[in-house]
Amino acid sequence: MTLVLDLFSPGLNRLLDTFLDEDLGRGDLTSIIDNNLSVKANLVAKQQGVFCGGPLIERLFQRLDGVVIIRRLVADGEGFAIGQKLLELQGPAMTLLAGERTALNLAMHLSGIATATASLVAQLEGTPAKYADTRKTTPGLRILEKYAVRCGGGVNHRLGLDDAAMLKENHIAWSGGIEPAVRALQKTIPWPSRLIVEAETSMEAEEAARLGVDGVLLDEFSPVALKALVPKLRELALLAESKGGPGRIVLEASGVDSTNLKQYAFTGVDFISSSASITKSTWIDISMRFDKNV
């Protein structure tokens, strides 16, 4: 499995610096250890789960001063058992201690999301539907949390307000209805950006499909209602192709019961999106164990 995490970006470096500075503040008061002491340590799982954070921890320690050598034992996106070693570190004791808490907080938080995602994705196994996340992400951590969702086997929804246009209830109300809103957007958005309409009723969904939009998000529909609506929307979308629509519309169910995703999976929707893999996940316990023999 290939997992995309762009490690080239200077912006990611700055983000990691922010994390380190938050914990180091005006300087680690316990810096009493000889700078030349080199030690070994391992990240060890205290719960089972799906790992996320290896390349980030590598980059995090690069941002600190001393040279730390890291060997990843479990790849991002892979599962691990209790007690399993995830990553090996070797370097100056002071550097390892300076980055320890931040590295662990990152891996524990993100592995928690990857693990929660994997369990939601597992519900959909054997069905044609895919699991997608939302914009409900912890402020400041979106690119990392969305990466954790990918590590858990999920698909990312849009990354921000700028990379897909989703018309919601209020946009529609304040623009005079679905049609004027869609027409306005079709003129102004970049061509590769998709136009998606959030619908709360069948009527809204059908109007959107008729206008040739790229996708419809069906919010809080019952599985029964979805089953009836989906084929109708697909048909309307095909007809809209002659008017410039994409032909095949992307349908997404949201506002779903995340403990029972399977009932939505056979309604014919392409995606089931939920914030649960982030908002309802908790941290996976991981510790850094230093070798006794230095």
Add this chain to the structure above:
Amino acid sequence: MTLVLDLFSPGLNRLLDTFLDEDLGRGDLTSIIDNNLSVKANLVAKQQGVFCGGPLIERLFQRLDGVVIIRRLVADGEGFAIGQKLLELQGPAMTLLAGERTALNLAMHLSGIATATASLVAQLEGTPAKYADTRKTTPGLRILEKYAVRCGGGVNHRLGLDDAAMLKENHIAWSGGIEPAVRALQKTIPWPSRLIVEAETSMEAEEAARLGVDGVLLDEFSPVALKALVPKLRELALLAESKGGPGRIVLEASGVDSTNLKQYAFTGVDFISSSASITKSTWIDISMRFDKNV
């Protein structure tokens, strides 16, 4: 109840800007609504809990362009019921939509922590012990999450590696033992910074108390063991006063079972610290409801 959140800091402004930019990216594609349209909205609770985030939301909207007037209906630290209105907003439709998701993500995440904290704190009601947090906080959000812990009735532990000196297992091992480590720190740390030793055995705890440290964190001790140890440590600390110790030592139990804090509360420790209010909390559902009549 007075809750300290320093709203004066330029650093907080920059943090909120980061959050907004993360969602706005290269610009909201759905900015199709008349800039002059002014609307009203409310933050409404979809679950019960303890609120956290009101002043942050106020400040967040100040960082955006249009003038938004905010009236807080529930104070930070106060409980709320399902369906209760938490905060009222009025301002340009485009500004409210631009900040909506970020404001909600902030309030939902932090109220989740405040609520989880309140339930841990409730376990200690009627006991002399207090609940304290740890440095296990989501990277980039420490000052906000620690504020949420205060909103839930908890006490903050140190804010970073720089504002209290805690000697852990490895510092001790690599400095030649508790005594040399304590002596080294007593010379170098700022005088108002406390010196705390993390102990995993009674022997370590007693050595630390004898050296006149400010506090001992007792990690993964059973309530029974604590009950026996605490008076002994207090006595040793009093004796150490003549050597410059503080006299009254602060004792803290950590590595506890967070579902049953009460058993630790009567052992005589001052604090019971746990990361659970942050690492095991989930988001409280809150939505922004716009008035139909503009």
Add this chain to the structure above:
Amino acid sequence: MTLVLDLFSPGLNRLLDTFLDEDLGRGDLTSIIDNNLSVKANLVAKQQGVFCGGPLIERLFQRLDGVVIIRRLVADGEGFAIGQKLLELQGPAMTLLAGERTALNLAMHLSGIATATASLVAQLEGTPAKYADTRKTTPGLRILEKYAVRCGGGVNHRLGLDDAAMLKENHIAWSGGIEPAVRALQKTIPWPSRLIVEAETSMEAEEAARLGVDGVLLDEFSPVALKALVPKLRELALLAESKGGPGRIVLEASGVDSTNLKQYAFTGVDFISSSASITKSTWIDISMRFDKNV
């Protein structure tokens, strides 16, 4: 005409600050004028063109200290004649002088792009094809230059490497061919992100269409070759719908002769993309004229 420029973003404020600091450096040496002197000025066109920059100039002066009142006389995206007043400013003399050069440089550069775009767009009038820009933008100015393209009537292509996935020659070569590359991307990209293949031969284009990609960029094809290829690609794309393709494929001609766009416009492609509106544009001359009577 509605033109989207997100004025809410803190990031835009920081960008404008950078521009101001670049010119002010360690402080304007000619700050010898009484701080209380209030003056009036106008931005006046010394060439005809299409305007771009009004809201930016407004925001730019808000970032400076003194209160400057601005009245826009020509909207962004509107044409203007030689000698026409574009924007009126009133405020402290020192503030206007501090921002003058930066404001003019911004408006002259962006209006140059809007004007060049408008003339390329005009070539396509009466045809079904639309003009799109590229990622060839001046480093540091992409969101502004893409906004200028919209002001000139063009459509934006993707904003960066992160908001649409375009497979180019080298991605394909290094991933083992079009099919493996497309399959890999279909698994990893966010669902709203389109998958586009850049094709240099008919065979490549057809393979991509058969795989159900969202779009094909046809690079350096002659109008004659395009005319033959387009219907074939549309047909292949329709067939691919059953395999999850979008049905209607988006086709784009690039590497075109920008002095004669019309010949491509009737080949059936949806977009003709070119960097010329930015890389071949020059500045429109605009000056700030201060009122003699203060």
Add this chain to the structure above:
Amino acid sequence: MTLVLDLFSPGLNRLLDTFLDEDLGRGDLTSIIDNNLSVKANLVAKQQGVFCGGPLIERLFQRLDGVVIIRRLVADGEGFAIGQKLLELQGPAMTLLAGERTALNLAMHLSGIATATASLVAQLEGTPAKYADTRKTTPGLRILEKYAVRCGGGVNHRLGLDDAAMLKENHIAWSGGIEPAVRALQKTIPWPSRLIVEAETSMEAEEAARLGVDGVLLDEFSPVALKALVPKLRELALLAESKGGPGRIVLEASGVDSTNLKQYAFTGVDFISSSASITKSTWIDISMRFDKNV
């Protein structure tokens, strides 16, 4: 020829980071290629021109993660022919692709300016006058564009409002005339900063020369008028030396016809300044060609 570009500055690093982040955004979606694949590429000229950007591209790739080895084949400031290789790169495929567009945009834009400058400078060959730029530079790029002007053989004018004091029409009007304005500045500016007066009439120029200023910028004077005025100004300046003037005044013609600079060159002015090398330049086409054999 020695060309000064200060590669030591942390500020330049931050600027290049901004450029990279602008294109990478939240991460390159097409990062599907094996991280260990190392490739070779060349920057190849598709038009003739004067090169600018080699050291910047080197530094740009240093800011990305993978190790890229660069060999410059054409030095900054040197001319090149169509098809000529300008620079050779070797490194991780993903790193080269991540920086490709930004590197090319930088080199194409700056080489366009260097080339335009060289053609303006060529007009002055054999004359005593030198070509100078102005503060009309693309916002955010001034130090780079001024470097490009030097690469094209031009001389830089002041870098910002802070490193030379130029009195313009409005400063003069609002300070009560040339004399009070000059007197005020002579007291407040750093001693190494020159004091220059922009004159639109002979009378103004003569008054300035009489006051012992360092330079006069003669705006929109005809070559005939300049020829008569220059010796007079030089004489007045010499007389002003006894009052603290520099003796030899620097004279500069601006507002000139950039297609015919030679007519100004023999009037005796020291500099002919024009924004044309920046505002009227267009990009030079350069591409990055990857080696087929990896």
Add this chain to the structure above:
Amino acid sequence: MTLVLDLFSPGLNRLLDTFLDEDLGRGDLTSIIDNNLSVKANLVAKQQGVFCGGPLIERLFQRLDGVVIIRRLVADGEGFAIGQKLLELQGPAMTLLAGERTALNLAMHLSGIATATASLVAQLEGTPAKYADTRKTTPGLRILEKYAVRCGGGVNHRLGLDDAAMLKENHIAWSGGIEPAVRALQKTIPWPSRLIVEAETSMEAEEAARLGVDGVLLDEFSPVALKALVPKLRELALLAESKGGPGRIVLEASGVDSTNLKQYAFTGVDFISSSASITKSTWIDISMRFDKNV
């Protein structure tokens, strides 16, 4: 002697970048020397003093481009004589020249503070009292100046408003008196943060001691008054232990005559704090001498 300076922090890197950019501005105009020329230089003391800045200079040159090898000859915190070599540098001539002034300014300013501190600390030799600094530090340089105080043998007071809570005259006046203010703070501050009261009268000091605060700062008391007051406060503090006070109170004299600290040292206070080591210190003269033989 172990001196804590946290060299791991990304924040320190950014601070040093700021210093370098301040001097380099838009680029060193005198960069005319061959980039390949490697030279040697020494930092040489032109006055005697206590050194501070070695690790900072090392880090500073790491932030510049060329590889500079540094050998420290005098450790931070060590004294040096006139003419003594403090630090040896070898690297590209242009890099050394680019960092020279900033490195010297840093070392001269900080060594001035270390030297002044050492002379204040020397006054207290043989006494039980320690010398502490204050928050009167040059804006932007606090962590560095406090490090210099440690180099001179002093102890740091709190690092900012956030790492110890000191109630001053106005907090007390505006909170309704010492008791309500202390009670409010005891509830809200992190547990490791000490609570200190600034007292201007014996009555205030006694009230604070009775309330079980961690420390009292005794402002502008005479040595005679202190001698009488100190034992009383210690006694009150011991009695307050039963109410949760620390038992041993920390007492600090401030507002002292810094030319005669000894008279305060035998009054029984733990600390004598003064801003003099920073606000009354002047720079120690140090120069960079380049080897004649390159």
Add this chain to the structure above:
Amino acid sequence: MTLVLDLFSPGLNRLLDTFLDEDLGRGDLTSIIDNNLSVKANLVAKQQGVFCGGPLIERLFQRLDGVVIIRRLVADGEGFAIGQKLLELQGPAMTLLAGERTALNLAMHLSGIATATASLVAQLEGTPAKYADTRKTTPGLRILEKYAVRCGGGVNHRLGLDDAAMLKENHIAWSGGIEPAVRALQKTIPWPSRLIVEAETSMEAEEAARLGVDGVLLDEFSPVALKALVPKLRELALLAESKGGPGRIVLEASGVDSTNLKQYAFTGVDFISSSASITKSTWIDISMRFDKNV
């Protein structure tokens, strides 16, 4: 007296934010006072001196949240007596306390420099020479400290390595001598940037004058030697005018005895430059006194 301090710059805002954040850290722990309490305070001088910092304090409080109204009672550059009120503040108690220490540190440090400068400038009264500063400034504070020098009546030397080109011993040694170094620079520096040579012997000074440089800095010459050398240099410079030199050369004595500047003042040099006003200045004591009656 007009004193130039550019208050428009966003960069100055960011600098002041840095100062505030340094003291506020993670938030003022003593924020226990009612946010609605509005108070009055005055800055009061506890020593006599020359004031510097009024507009900075005004701007500093604007960067904090609450509205603070400031009335300046003593202008920057004016002298004040012990006990004199310098500036009046009115606003929220919490805002005033949050900014108090930073504002005072700024005013005390800068007024110290202004006062020291004024006393050096006073030595030159009645002489034709002016006092100039150097690049020996506290890292991070150059623009503010140079402003303080102007407040004290001094003249600023160059602001950084980029706004005047000074050839020092090493540049000369490594470029093959004064002539080649001067020739190289005359080609590369911006035309408004002056070219100055630092000379340590008469021979060097004469060679520089002969080459038509703009200025010579005469380092560590005795008053007697200067008196003989100055007229010779002026004569050589006049002769160099025909070769493009400025005619009137600027001569500057440095490395002087700052306790006796007058002896240099009648040697005919234009400037006497010294770092003493910054490196040998100490802080002026100023306090903030809050009104008892709120």
